[in-house]
Amino acid sequence: MSLGTSIYTWLCGHLVGEDVDNNKYYCNSKNYSDLNAKRWVIFKGEIEATKIPPHWHAWLHKSIDKPPLNY
Known part of the structure; x- marks a missing residue:
């Protein structure tokens, strides 16, 4: 993950959910x-x-x- 993505996620990202592989989805x-x-x-x-x-x-x-929150 790039530094820019990390900063944008930290400042603007709202965690929506996580899948079975522990990938995290943001909005x-x-x-x-x-x-x-x-x-x-x-x-x-x-x-x-x-x-x-x-x-x-x-x-x-x-x-x-x-978002598919049941998964």
Whole structure:
């Protein structure tokens, strides 16, 4: 993770959830349905996009409004 990402996450990021691989998902707005909100993931270990579960992938790409909190 870059220094810029670390600082932005610390200042603006709201932890939304975590998946089974301990990847952490963030949003810069507390209103998760905000279309202008930025969403990102901080990977645990190796950065590999194929490790993102489908339900979290859909949330990151704004296909669904609410984060999958049950996973």
